[in-house]
Amino acid sequence: MAQAPSPHLAIRPDWLALRPEPALEPALPIIDPHHHLWERDGKPYHAEHLLADITESGHNVVGTVFIECKARYRTEGDPLEAPLGETAFAAASHSGPAALGIVGHVDLRAGARAAALLEQHVATGQGRFKGVRHSSAWHPDPAAKGSSTSPPPGLLLDADFRAGFACLAPLGLTFDAWMFHTQLAELRDLADAFPTTKIVLDHVGGPLNIGPYHSRQPHVMREWRASMQALAALPNVHIKLGGFGMRLFNCDCYGQELPPSSEQLADAWRPYIEWCVQVFGAGRCMFESNFPVDKGACSYGALWNAYKRVTTGWSADERAALFHGTAARFYSLGG
Helix, strand or coil: CCCCCCCCCCCCHHHHCCCCCCCCCCCCEEEEEEECCEEECCEEECHHHHHHHHHHHCCEEEEEEEECCCCCCCCCCCHHHCCHHHHHHHHHCCECCECCEEEECCCHHHHHHHHHHHHHHHHHCCCCEEEEECCCCCCCCHHHCCCCCCCCCCHHHCHHHHHHHCCCHHHCCEEEECCCHHHHHHHHHHHHHCCCCCEEEHHHHCCCCCHHHCCCHHHHHHHHHHHHHHHHCCCCEEEEECCCCCHHHCCCCCCCCCCCCHHHHHHHHHHHHHHHHHHHCHHHEEECCCECHHHHCCCHHHHHHHHHHHCCCCCHHHHHHHHHHHHHHHCCCCC
């Protein structure tokens, strides 16, 4: 069986600098509801690095949401409490628009004990803890592995996981789901079983374009579209439009001599964005940066320019929802 490639493209600042772009519509308010802060491979990406990307981009980012990424876990004590170190790190990282909201990690397989763990995260988050991500992205073929996570198969169907999941809604907390397109039926089952829990599916549901799926894209797109349409029937499910810079999307415009322009990005991403908005509506969709992961594919400025190009000619209400309103409502950011 083939070995899994790295799920993330390498970040090359000198390469990104070869194609600077001024911000389109620089006054348009943006909430970036999905980014990480971490230290990996000796290369930190902290709040000051995110703020530098925002400032250099020229876009009007008025708030961001930190998403768990196994940063700064506690190294001593109860392993179930280790992620509290990350929530504390994210809370301390709040600066300007950065980390206005926090989505941390709780191992929901803790079952009923998850309630007490969640309450600890709420207290640690200094009023900004909004929900949990417990990634379930799994595939039996390493060549199709498009994520750095290693969950067990069938996680969302696990009885202990569901006992922990049941603790979210009573505390007013949300759930970020991350999986591949081959697993979307599991999310549909979960969302149907817990209709009062607010769920957002990260990275448009992970349609794979690597390993055995690279030569089967028409089939993948048909399967992905049908699965997304089925999910759209569940009103508690929302979608994050982004994550396109991950290796699993395998876009042709990545890794060329010059970084992709926002026009090229818009062309590559448009089919996914348009279908999600068509079936879910703009009021349940939100654009995301997924930085610094997607920084391996494009600059922060080009990324948001691409989203603006895709939505040129759309209504003012649709664009306000996609760039700001849906994220503000979903995560209760008050903006």
